[in-house]
Amino acid sequence: MKSKHAQVHFNESGTPVADHFDDVYFSNDSGINETQHVFVAGNDLIERWQQWRNPTFVIAETGFGTGLNFLVAMHAFNKFKAANPDHPLRHLYFITTEKFPLPKKDMQRALEAFPALKAEADALSTLYPMGLEGCHRLHFDSHSTTLDLWIGDVHELLPQWHSPVEGLIDAWFLDGFAPSKNPDMWTDALFSQMARLSKTGTTFGTFTAAGIVKRGLAGVGFTIKKRNGFGRKRDMLTGVFSQDNENVQHKLRLPTGPYYRYANSNIDKTSKVAVVGSGLAAASACLALVKRGISTTLYFDGDTLASGASGNPQGGFYPQLHSEASIASRIQAHSFLYARQAYDHTIKYTKANNLTDVAHDFCGVIQLSFNDKVAERQSKLAAADVWPEALIKPVDSKEVSDIANLPLPYSGLYIGLGGWLSPPQLVTAMIEEALQCGKLELKPNHTYVSHEAIETTKQRVQIRFNLGSAESEEVITADHLILALGAGAVNAGDFDSLSLRPVRGQVEAIPTQMPIEQLNTVLCHKGYMTPALDGRHALGSTYVKNDLSTDVRSDETETNLATHEQALANTSIVQALQHDGKARAATRLGSPDHQPVVGALHDFDSLKEDYTMLGVGKPLTSAPVLPNSVVSTLTCLGSRGLTTAPLMAEVLVSSLCKEPLPLSNDLLNAVNTSRFMTREAIRRQS
Numbered sequence: 001m002k003s004k005h006a007q008v009h010f011n012e013s014g015t016p017v018a019d020h021f022d023d024v025y026f027s028n029d030s031g032i033n034e035t036q037h038v039f040v041a042g043n044d045l046i047e048r049w050q051q052w053r054n055p056t057f058v059i060a061e062t063g064f065g066t067g068l069n070f071l072v073a074m075h076a077f078n079k080f081k082a083a084n085p086d087h088p089l090r091h092l093y094f095i096t097t098e099k100f101p102l103p104k105k106d107m108q109r110a111l112e113a114f115p116a117l118k119a120e121a122d123a124l125s126t127l128y129p130m131g132l133e134g135c136h137r138l139h140f141d142s143h144s145t146t147l148d149l150w151i152g153d154v155h156e157l158l159p160q161w162h163s164p165v166e167g168l169i170d171a172w173f174l175d176g177f178a179p180s181k182n183p184d185m186w187t188d189a190l191f192s193q194m195a196r197l198s199k200t201g202t203t204f205g206t207f208t209a210a211g212i213v214k215r216g217l218a219g220v221g222f223t224i225k226k227r228n229g230f231g232r233k234r235d236m237l238t239g240v241f242s243q244d245n246e247n248v249q250h251k252l253r254l255p256t257g258p259y260y261r262y263a264n265s266n267i268d269k270t271s272k273v274a275v276v277g278s279g280l281a282a283a284s285a286c287l288a289l290v291k292r293g294i295s296t297t298l299y300f301d302g303d304t305l306a307s308g309a310s311g312n313p314q315g316g317f318y319p320q321l322h323s324e325a326s327i328a329s330r331i332q333a334h335s336f337l338y339a340r341q342a343y344d345h346t347i348k349y350t351k352a353n354n355l356t357d358v359a360h361d362f363c364g365v366i367q368l369s370f371n372d373k374v375a376e377r378q379s380k381l382a383a384a385d386v387w388p389e390a391l392i393k394p395v396d397s398k399e400v401s402d403i404a405n406l407p408l409p410y411s412g413l414y415i416g417l418g419g420w421l422s423p424p425q426l427v428t429a430m431i432e433e434a435l436q437c438g439k440l441e442l443k444p445n446h447t448y449v450s451h452e453a454i455e456t457t458k459q460r461v462q463i464r465f466n467l468g469s470a471e472s473e474e475v476i477t478a479d480h481l482i483l484a485l486g487a488g489a490v491n492a493g494d495f496d497s498l499s500l501r502p503v504r505g506q507v508e509a510i511p512t513q514m515p516i517e518q519l520n521t522v523l524c525h526k527g528y529m530t531p532a533l534d535g536r537h538a539l540g541s542t543y544v545k546n547d548l549s550t551d552v553r554s555d556e557t558e559t560n561l562a563t564h565e566q567a568l569a570n571t572s573i574v575q576a577l578q579h580d581g582k583a584r585a586a587t588r589l590g591s592p593d594h595q596p597v598v599g600a601l602h603d604f605d606s607l608k609e610d611y612t613m614l615g616v617g618k619p620l621t622s623a624p625v626l627p628n629s630v631v632s633t634l635t636c637l638g639s640r641g642l643t644t645a646p647l648m649a650e651v652l653v654s655s656l657c658k659e660p661l662p663l664s665n666d667l668l669n670a671v672n673t674s675r676f677m678t679r680e681a682i683r684r685q686s
C-alpha cells in the first residue's frame with residue numbers, strides 16, 4: 001500500500017514542524033546535540049559498543065522523521081569503527097518505523113541544517129525510498145550500517161517483526177512527538193511489543209518524562225531511570241529491560257503464523273558455508289554471505305557460471321503487481337525495490353573496479369493493455385490506487401508511444417524503475433564483487449550428489465560431489481549448505497518432500513530491424529520484447545510444464561512469434577518481424593503457490609507426524625519449532641528471478657546469522673520452506 005506523506009512547514013528557526021501533530025521534528029536549539037544527549041548517551045551507546053562481543057548491534061526507533069537520529073547514530077558508529085578496526089562489533093542495524101514519511105525534498109531541506117552530517121545525509125538521500133508500506137532495507141556499506149525503514153504504523157509493524165527467542169533489539173530510540181500531541185502512539189500495545197522484542201539488558205532512551213510512558217515501560221519489565229533532559233526540558237527517561245524469565249519471553253516471541261521460525265543455525269563469522277548453484281540465487285546468496293565476512297565456497301556443475309535459467313542474454317526486470325496489496329504483490333514490490341538497489345550497487349562497483357560490465361538498461365517496462373480482459377485488470381489496478389506512482393502508473397496510448405518510441409495503439413501500466421539486464425553478466429559481476437571480499441572460493445565442475453548431517457563438536461554437514469565420472473568424487477565438510485540448484489532441484493533427492501514445478505521456456509534472440517530498432521523500453525503483454533543488446537532483441541517466452549530439456553525448438557519459435565502477433569495485432573510491428581532462428585531454452589523452477597521457497601530444508605514428509613495436531617484444530621502457535629538444519633535452500637524463483645533473488649538471499653542469510661529480517665512475518669510465512677507441510681496438516685482438519 002502506498003503511504004501518506006507528512007505535511008510539514010519550517011518554523012522561524014528553520015526547524016521542520018509536522019502540521020498534523022503540530023510538533024517539531026527536533027529541538028529548535030540543536031537537533032544533533034539533542035539526539036546525542038537523549039538517544040546516544042541515553043542508551044550509553046559508546047560505552048556499550050566498547051564492551052560488545054557480538055558482531056551486530058541493533059537499534060530500533062519509533063518515528064524516523066527526518067532521519068536525524070539515524071544519521072547521528074550511524075556517524076557515531078562509523079567513528080567507533082574507525083577507532084576500533086579489530087573490534088568484534090562489526091555492523092550496526094538501525095530499524096525504524098514511519099507512518100508519514102517526509103517528502104524527499106523536505107527531508108533534504110531539514111538535514112541541510114547539519115553540515116557535519118552531510119556525507120551521511122547525502123547517502124540517505126540517494127537511497128531514500130518511495131512511500132510504500134513495508135520494510136525498505138537500505139545498505140550503507142561504507143558506514144557498516146544497515147537501515148530497515150519500515151513504512152507504516154508502529155502498532156501494525158512491530159507485531160510483524162520476527163524475533164529470535166533471546167530477543168532482537170539492543171537499544172530503543174523512543175521518539176514520535178510528545179505523548180500529549182500523539183497519544184495514539186504511546187500505548188500499552190507499544191510497550192508490550194517493546195518487551196517482546198527486547199533482550200535482557202536492552203536499553204531505551206526517550207526525551208519525554210511523561211507518567212504514562214514511565215508507568216507503561218515499568219509495567220512490561222523495564223527498570224526506569226530519570227535523567228536530566230536536553231535544553232529546556234527538565235527530565236527525560238532511560239531504562240533497562242530487566243526481565244530474565246526466558247519462558248515468558250519465549251512465549252511472547254512465538255510468531256502468530258506457524259511456519260517461520262528463526263532456524264537455530266550454527267553460523268557465525270568462523271563458519272564455512274557451501275553454496276551449490278551458479279545462477280542468480282547462488283550469486284545473491286554468496287554476496288550476502290561474504291559481505292558478512294563468512295567464508296563461502298561456491299560449487300557448480302559446469303565450468304561456467306549461469307548455465308541454467310540465469311543464462312538468457314536479456315531478462316525483463318519488473319514486479320508482477322495486482323490491484324490489491326496481496327501477499328504475492330507485496331513480495332514482488334519489495335523484492336523489486338531491493339533488487340534495484342542491489343543491482344545499482346553492483347553495476348557501480350564493477351565499473352569502479354574494472355570488473356565485468358553488466359549490460360542493462362533501466363529504461364522502464366510497459367505492460368500493454370492488449371485485450372479487453374487485460375484492460376479491465378489494469379483499470380482495476382489504477383482505480384484501486386494502492387501503489388505509489390513511482391512504482392507503477394497508468395499511461396495512455398500517447399504516453400505509451402512516447403516512452404516506447406514506437407507508435408502503439410494501447411494504453412498500459414508503466415514501471416519506470418524497471419528495464420532489462422543481462423542475467424549471466426550480472427551473475428558474473430556479483431561473483432566478482434564477492435571474490436573481491438577475499439572470502440569466496442569457486443569450485444566449478446562439481447556436481448552435487450548428496451549430503452549427510454554429521455555431529456562433531458557441533459552440527460556440520462558432509463557433502464558429496466561428482467567431478468565428472470563415476471569414480472571421481474569429492475567429499476567435503478562445511479558448517480552449512482545452501483542449495484540454489486534452480487531446476488536441478490528436481491533431480492536432487494533432498495527436495496522429494498516439496499512439490500516442485502519445472503517449466504521449460506524458450507526466448508528468441510531476433511536480429512534488430514525497423515521498426516523495433518527504435519524500441520526504448522521493455523514491452524510486456526503475454527510475452528515480452530526488449531530493446532536490442534548486441535544487435536538482438538529478446539522475444540519471449542514459452543511455457544512447457546515438466547520439461548527439463550533445453551534444446552531449441554522451431555515450434556516454440558513459432559509460438560513466440562504467434563504470441564507477439566496476437567498481442568500486438570493492432571500494430572505494424574509483428575507482421576514485419578524477421579527471425580533467423582537464434583534462441584535459447586532453459587527451465588525455470590516454480591512452487592505450487594508461485595512464491596519463492598526460502599529457508600531450512602528438511603525431509604518434510606518425515607516431519608508431518610509432528611504437525612498432525614494442527615489437523616484436529618490445535619492453534620497454529622502450538623505447532624512445534626522445526627528441528628535444526630544444516631541445509632537451506634533458495635529456490636523456486638519462477639519467472640521473476642531477477643526481481644526476487646537478492647531480497648530472498650538477504651532473508652535467508654540474515655536468518656542464518658540471527659540478524660533482523662527485512663520482511664514482515666506474513667511475508668516470511670509466505671516464502672518459507674515449511675509452509676506446504678503445515679498447510680497440508682491444517683487442511684486435514686476438514
Ligand SMILES: Cc1cc2nc3c(=O)[nH]c(=O)nc-3n(C[C@H](O)[C@H](O)[C@H](O)COP(=O)(O)OP(=O)(O)OC[C@H]3O[C@@H](n4cnc5c(N)ncnc54)[C@H](O)[C@@H]3O)c2cc1C
Nearest residue numbers: 277279280281301308309310316448486488505640641642
Ligand atoms: C525462458 C525463460 C525466460 C525468463 N525470463 C525472465 C525474465 O525476463 N525476467 C526474470 O526476472 N526472470 C526470467 N526468467 C526466470 C529466471 O531466469 C529465473 O528465475 C532465475 O534465473 C533462477 O535462478 P536460479 O539461480 O534459481 O536458477 P538457475 O539460473 O537455473 O541456476 C541453477 C544452477 O544450479 C546449477 N546446478 C543445478 N544442479 C546442480 C547440481 N546437482 N550440482 C551443481 N550445480 C547444479 C546449474 O549450474 C544451474 O545453472 C526466465 C526463465 C526462463 C527459463
Ligand SMILES: C[S@@+](CC[C@H](N)C(=O)[O-])C[C@H]1O[C@@H](n2cnc3c(N)ncnc32)[C@H](O)[C@@H]1O
Nearest residue numbers: 063064065066067068069098099153154176177
Ligand atoms: C519527532 S518526529 C521524529 C524525529 C526523528 N526521529 C528525526 O530524527 O527526525 C516523530 C515521527 O514519528 C512519526 N510517527 C508518529 N506516529 C507514528 C506511528 N503511529 N507510527 C509510526 N510513526 C509515527 C511521525 O510521523 C514523525 O515522523
